[in-house]
Amino acid sequence: MPRVRDLEVFRLILPYGRRPESILVRLTDYGGMTGWGEVVDADPETWVSLEEGLGQALIGLDWEHPDELGRIPGGSAADMACWDLWAKMRGVPLAHALGGTRTSLMATVRIGAERNLDSLVARVNRHVCAGYAHVTLDVHPGWDVEPLRAVRQAYPVLGIAVDARGAYTGIDALAALDAYTLSAIERPFAGPAGLADHADLQERVAAPVLLEVSSAAELEEAITVRAGRALLLRPAALGSLREVRRVHDRAVEVGWEIACAGGRGTGLARAATVAAASLPGCGLPCDVAEPPRSAQIVDPPVGASGGVVAVPLTQPGLGHRIDEDRVRRLAKESYAV
Structure with missing residues (x-):
């Protein structure tokens, strides 16, 4: 039976991009076993909530x-x-603790808009040569049909999805992309108010429309109006791994496909995403591209090799060793209870 003896919380400013923030939680039980968790790009209230309430809730x-x-x-x-600690105490990988059955995952790589079509095709070529069999292209009005046509002509059998990031307000432009044999049309319209548009688009295209939700209630609403046939599952957005399993199970029940995606961070949050992506319904390529090594605190690093992500099954819990010295060097603020 787990019983937390003490805990530490760290706020890290990560050394890449726009220097995103990551908050790490370290729990220690009375036997000295530890469990780790991470939230990336948390709002300021998360730190306050941890400082004021976590010790009282768990110690x-x-x-x-x-x-x-x-x-x-x-x-x-x-x-x-908590899940990492619990799985370690039972000597099982987190993937198995959640009900995962996969030993490896097909990965996608996200490719943003380029300066021109030649640059785009060259970038796709680098990833194909590295072993990726699937890419996700960012599209927006004015950058959609032509880049997709260029990539499809260069790679007739490559798996391709498009991510609109909610940039569209009409259906016609997105429906035109369906001619290029897509594995998914991701996040075409912004906000819950766009569910009717999602449903109209799904009626017109063969590719599954892929929606991101932040709760089981949002998923249920999307199912009710037939707003898509695929789910983008982000464990961090759902707040708990219990909710991740609940949303996964409901999507599987109605026949939706599932793609898992992780945050940036230090590798911890992505390790949990890999565990979630091992669930049996997560058949679409996952997005757990390796964070920059300058930010990694986990060994082995989380990421794809040859377009495939291995699910760590030889160690209990998250399956990665934590470089605690590096955590403390990167930490800009911390406290212990």
Whole structure:
């Protein structure tokens, strides 16, 4: 039975891109075993919630399973740490603790808009040569049909999805992309108010329309109006791994396909995404591209090799060793209870 003796929380400013923030939670039980969790790009209230409530919620509390804990202060980082600790105590990989059955995952790589079509095709070529069999192209009005046509002509059998990031307001332009044999049309319209447009688009295209949701209730609404046939599953956005399994199971029940995607961060959040992506319904290529090595605190690193992501099954919990010295060097703020 897990019982947390003490905890530490770290706020890291990561050394890449726009220097995103990551919050890490480290739980230690009375036997000295640790569990780790991460939330990336958290709002300031997350830190306050952890500081004010996590110790009171967990220190000294006896619990049998993470599902018993309900909503923990600090959201997904604390929840992930509880699951990691629980799985380690039972000597099982987190993937198996969640009900995962896959040993490896097909990966996609996201490719943003380029300066011109030649640059785009050259970039796709680099990833194909590295072993990727699937790419996800960012599209927006004015950058959609022509780049997709160029990539499809260069690679007739390559798996391709498009991600619109909610940039469209009409159906016609997106429906035209269906001629290029897509594995998914991702996030075509912004916000829940666009569900009717999603449903209209899904009626017109053969490719599954892929939606991102932040709760089981949002998924249910999308199912009711037939707004798509595929789900973008982001564990961090759902707040708990219990909710991840709930949403996964409902999507599978109605025959939706599922793609998993992870945050940036230090590798911890992506490790949890890999565990979630091992669930049996997650058949679409996953997005867990390796974070920059300058930010990695996990060994082995989380990422794809030859377009495939291995699910760590030889070690319990998240399946990665944590470089605690590096955590403390990157931490800009921390506290312990």
